Amino acid sequence: xxxxxxxxxxxxxxxxxxxxxxxxxxxxxxxxxxxxxxxxxxxxxxxxxxxxxxxxxxxxxxxxxxxxxxxxxxxxxxxxxxxxxxxxxxxxxxxxxxxxxxxxxxxxxxxxxxxxxxxxxxxxxxxxxxxxxxxxxxxxxxxxxxxxxxxxxxxxxxxxxxxxxxxxxxxxxxxxxxxxxxxxxxxxxxxxxxxxxxxxxxxxxxxxxxxxxxxxxxxxxxxxxxxxxxxxxxxxxxxxxxxxxxxxxxxxxxxxxxxxxxxxxxxxxxxxxxxxxxxxxxxxxxxxxxxxxxxxxxxxxxxxxxxxxxxxxxxxxxxxxxxxxxxxxxxxxxxxxxxxxxxxxxxxxxxxxxxxxxxxxxxxxxxxxxxxxxxxxxxxxxxxxxxxxxxxxxxxxxxxx
Numbered sequence: 001x002x003x004x005x006x007x008x009x010x011x012x013x014x015x016x017x018x019x020x021x022x023x024x025x026x027x028x029x030x031x032x033x034x035x036x037x038x039x040x041x042x043x044x045x046x047x048x049x050x051x052x053x054x055x056x057x058x059x060x061x062x063x064x065x066x067x068x069x070x071x072x073x074x075x076x077x078x079x080x081x082x083x084x085x086x087x088x089x090x091x092x093x094x095x096x097x098x099x100x101x102x103x104x105x106x107x108x109x110x111x112x113x114x115x116x117x118x119x120x121x122x123x124x125x126x127x128x129x130x131x132x133x134x135x136x137x138x139x140x141x142x143x144x145x146x147x148x149x150x151x152x153x154x155x156x157x158x159x160x161x162x163x164x165x166x167x168x169x170x171x172x173x174x175x176x177x178x179x180x181x182x183x184x185x186x187x188x189x190x191x192x193x194x195x196x197x198x199x200x201x202x203x204x205x206x207x208x209x210x211x212x213x214x215x216x217x218x219x220x221x222x223x224x225x226x227x228x229x230x231x232x233x234x235x236x237x238x239x240x241x242x243x244x245x246x247x248x249x250x251x252x253x254x255x256x257x258x259x260x261x262x263x264x265x266x267x268x269x270x271x272x273x274x275x276x277x278x279x280x281x282x283x284x285x286x287x288x289x290x291x292x293x294x295x296x297x298x299x300x301x302x303x304x305x306x307x308x309x310x311x312x313x314x315x316x317x318x319x320x321x322x323x324x325x326x327x328x329x330x331x332x333x334x335x336x337x338x339x340x341x342x343x344x345x346x347x348x349x350x351x352x353x354x355x356x357x358x359x360x361x362x363x364x365x366x367x368x369x370x371x372x373x374x375x376x377x378x379x380x381x382x383x384x385x386x387x388x389x390x391x392x393x394x395x396x397x398x399x400x401x
Contacts, residue, residue, distance in 0.1 A: 005285075006277040007245065007293060009320050013345030014296035015289075019242055020312045021055040022342070023299040028059045031067060032088050035074060038242040039087035039095050041309045042076055045212070048086040050307030050339075053388050061390065069206045072221060076204035078197040081256035082110030084204065084212075089221060092200070093228035096217075098235040100198040101261050109256035114191040116176070117184050121169050131158045132192035136201045139216040146211040148181065150193070150202075155185040200225025233268040237286060240269070243315045244293075245276040245283035250316040278317075302344045303374055305351055305381050308337030313347075322347040327367055327401075341366060341378065349401075351378075353385075359394035360386040367401055 017023045021034050034055050040048040052059050068074045072089055079085035079095045087095040101108060106125065118125060135157035144150045159167050173179035174187045182190075196202050200217030207213065217225045228234075239251050252262035273284040276293075285293060306312060313331070315321065322328050331340060331347055341349035341364060349366035362382040370378075379396045386393040 004275060005290065005294075009279065010345075011293060011296055012245065012278065012320060014298060015293040016243070016312065016315070017299050017345050018292065018296055022301075022304060022306075022312060022345075023297075024301060025058075026056045028056050028063060030056065031059070031064075032073060035086060036088045036091055038238050038311055038314075039079060039085040040311055041314070042084045042086050043309065044336075045084075045207075047307050047309045048076075049388075050385075051310050053385065054304060054306050054310065057384060059388075061388065075221070077202070077217075078194045080254060082108070082194040091234070092217070092221075092225055093231040094234040094238065096198045096200060096225060097227060098231040098265065099255060099257065100195065101258065102264070105258045105261035105264070108194070108258060108261075110194050111191050113176075114188060117174075117188045117191070120172070120175065120184055121166065121188065123166070128188050129192050129195060131161070132189050133196055133199070133201065134158075134161075135189075136193075136196050136216075139202055139214065140218055143205050143213050143215040143219070145208050145213045147190075147214070150214045151182065151186040151189045154189045154193075155183055158185055158189070232265045236265050236269045237272070240273065240284065240286050241289060242311070244285040244289060245278045246285075246316065247283050250283075253316050254314065279320075299344065303371070303377055303381075304342040305378065305385065306340050306342050308339050310340075312342075313337075313340065321345070322367075324367075341370070343370065343374075351382075353382075355389070355391060356394070358391050360389065360391045361395045361397070362386075362393065363397045363399055365399045365401055 020037060021030070026034055031052070034052065040051045042048040049061060049064050052064055068076060068086065074086055075089040075092060076084055076086045077096060079087065080099065085095060111125070114125065118128060132154060135154045138157060144153055159170050162170055170183065170185035172184045174182040174184055176182065176187045193202055202214055203217050203220050205213035205215045205220055236251060239254055240246055243250065243254070248262055248266045251266060252259055255262065272286055274287045274290060275282050276285050313321065318328050318332060322331060330350060331337065338350040338352050340347045341351060348368050348370060349364060351362060351364045354361045364378060375398065382396050383393045
C-alpha cells in the first residue's frame with residue numbers, strides 16, 4: 001500500500017515530544033498518564049525517577065516511591081526487552097501478558113544466550129522453563145531480597161526435584177559470569193525469569209537499601225494477574241502512539257520479541273494503521289493520531305536534560321534524533337548511557353552526573369552551538385535535578401566534544 005501522507009522529521013519530533021509529555025511541564029497529578037505512555041525503563045535503578053522528573057518538575061522522590069511501593073498504583077516488573085519497567089498496575093496485562101510468546105515464536109532476544117546452559121544440562125528450553133515456573137510458585141508465599149539470591153533460591157528449589165545426574169550438572173559452576181557465585185542452574189533460572197514475569201509469577205517488591213526484592217504479582221498486588229484478550233493490541237497501540245510513524249520491525253526491536261510474535265501482535269491493530277512517508281520510507285501511524293502529527297506545535301520547553309534511558313530516546317529511528325553516526329555511539333551505548341541535552345526534540349549533547357557525598361557534579365558536552373542563555377538555563381536545570389535527588393549541585397562543568 002503506497003504511503004498517502006508525507007511528514008517531516010520536525011513534525012515527527014514535535015509529535016513525539018507531545019506524546020511523551022516533554023513539550024510542557026506536567027503537574028504531578030498526571031503521574032499515571034505520564035508513566036503509562038509506554039512504561040519507563042528502570043535500569044540502572046532510578047532511571048524511571050529521572051524520567052518522571054524531566055516531565056513533572058514538581059514531582060518528588062517520596063511521591064514516586066509511594067506510588068510504587070505503598071499505593072501500588074505503579075508496578076515494576078521485567079517487561080519489554082526483558083528489562084525492568086515501571087508501568088501503571090491497572091495496565092499490567094498490556095505490559096506483561098501481551099509479551100508472553102506462543103509456541104514457535106522463540107527465541108526471545110533475552111533468552112537466546114541460554115543455549116550454553118541447556119546444552120550442558122541436556123534439556124530443552126521448554127523443560128527448563130517448566131522447572132523454573134514450578135519453582136517460582138514459592139513467591140506466592142515469600143519475598144526474596146536481591147536478584148542473586150532469587151536465582152540461588154529458585155535454583156535450589158529446582159535442584160531438589162531433579163534426578164542425581166542432572167542435579168550434578170545443574171549445580172555445576174556457571175559458564176557465564178561469576179562461576180564462583182552462580183551455578184549452571186542459577187543461570188538457567190535467570191534467563192527463565194523474564195517469561196515468568198509475563199505470567200505474573202515474579203515482580204519487583206519494595207527496595208531494601210541497594211537491593212531490589214522479588215515476590216509474585218498475586219502476593220504484591222493482592223490478586224492474580226488477570227488475562228486480557230486485548231492486551232496484545234494494547235501494547236502495539238502504545239508503541240505506535242509513542243514512536244510512530246514506525247514499522248513492525250521497529251516494534252519487534254522495541255519489545256525484544258521474535259519476528260513471528262511481532263507479526264502476530266502487529267496484525268491485531270493493522271486495520272487501525274495508516275501508511276506514512278517518513279524520510280522516503282513507509283512507516284505506520286494510528287489513524288486517530290494523524291491530526292496530532294499534522295498539527296504538532298513547537299514545545300513550550302525546547303531545552304531539556306533527559307536521563308540516559310529516557311523513553312523518548314528509545315525510538316528505533318535514532319537518526320531522527322541525532323544524524324551523525326559517530327555521535328550516536330556516544331549516546332546509545334551497550335551499557336551506561338549518558339544523559340542527553342535535548343533541544344527541540346533533537347539530541348544536542350550529553351551530560352553525566354556523579355554524586356560525591358551530598359554533592360552532585362555535572363558535566364555537560366554539547367554537540368552543537370546552543371541558543372543564547374542555554375548555559376544558565378541548563379545549570380539551573382542541573383540545580384533542580386540535584387535538589388530532586390536530595391543533594392546540592394557542587395559543580396557544573398562544560399566540555400568540548
